Amino acid sequence: MSLDGRTALVTGGGGPLGGACALALSRAGARMILVGRDRRALDDAATRVDKEGGETRTALCDVSDPESVRALAAELADEDVSLLVNNAGVAGPVRPLVDIRPDEWDDVFAVNVRGVYLMCRAFLPPMVAAGRGDVVNVSSVSGKRPLLNRTPYTASKMALLGLTRTLAGEVGPRGVAVNSLSPGPVRGRRMDRNFRLTAELTGSTLEEAERDFVSRAALGRLVEEGEVAQALVAMLAMPGLCGADIDLSAGMIAPA
Structure with missing residues (x-):
């Protein structure tokens, strides 16, 4: 499957999973834009892609902040982004729900859900206007099964599945496919x-x-990071995939 001629934007691009996804997409031919909050991590990830002959651009952005996302869209106005991978996410606290502070809950939803909303709001309009594009939201198998002491994370990932399916119905008829990829523990x-x-x-x-x-x-x-990246590329080779969620969890099941 070739992504030649396409530009892909990966949020959380400086993290291990974002970097692995960027490398896989680049190997498939995509020009990469890596977005995140850590300049050094972004540069390191870009170097790994470029060493294999890829072409990479980096940009700083806090996806949870509307002004930061707005500035990012303005900075990348010259780019034809036809593939958006919403990979940025935070794990949140590991405690019973009654011991989790409201600000901790809000911090998880700010990145894991609002960040996806803001990025889609900023980068979907050109795709819709062009009548083509792909959005892949990195969710989690934890959005579909109990994960004790992780309520903010699991709730945010379930919310992301609902966002994906509804958005697919909104923009699918206009040529943009929206799907989610749900890894198990990576x-x-x-x-x-x-x-x-x-x-x-x-x-x-x-x-x-x-x-x-x-x-x-x-x-x-x-699950290994490289396996998630391979699954991402495989999803883009399925032209009929829209509003779907792909489970890549090594068979993770709910506890008895």
């Missing part, structure tokens, strides 16, 4: 942090916390 810094906090909360060891979590997956393992 190996990396974020899951290491979650395992550590879960171990502290439950009084278990770090190894026990990870083993208990992974045991819920049919394949008995975490």
Whole structure:
């Protein structure tokens, strides 16, 4: 599948998953724009893409801030962005709901849901005008199954699934496909942090916390960043895909 001639924008582009997605999209031929809040991380991710012969542009933006997104759209007014990957997200607190502060709840929704809304509002109009484009929202299998002590995160990811399906109905008839990709737990810094906090909360060891979590997956393992990136590219090779959610969770199931 070739993405030659297309420009893809990935939010959270300086993170491990965003960087992996950027690399996979670039290998498929897309020109990349990496967006995030950490200049050094963005530059490092861009360097990895460029070393393989890709073409990458970076831009700073806080996707939860309307003014920041508005400034980003103005900065990229010369770009023909036909592929938007809303990957930016935060994990939020690991505590029972009654122990979570309102500001912590709001911080999760600000990035995981409002950030997607703001980015779509800014970058969808040119796609609709052109009658072509793709939006892929990175959700989570946690939006479809219980994940104890993670209510802000799971609620935000379920909200993202509703946003995806409704937006697909709005812009699909005008040539823009909107879908979501729901990874299971992805190996990396974020899951290491979650395992550590879960171990502290439950009084278990770090190894026990990870083993208990992974045991819920049919394949008995975490998902790799590269697998998520491959799934993203594969979704773009399915021209009839719209309003869909792809589960890439190693068979993660709800606890008994």
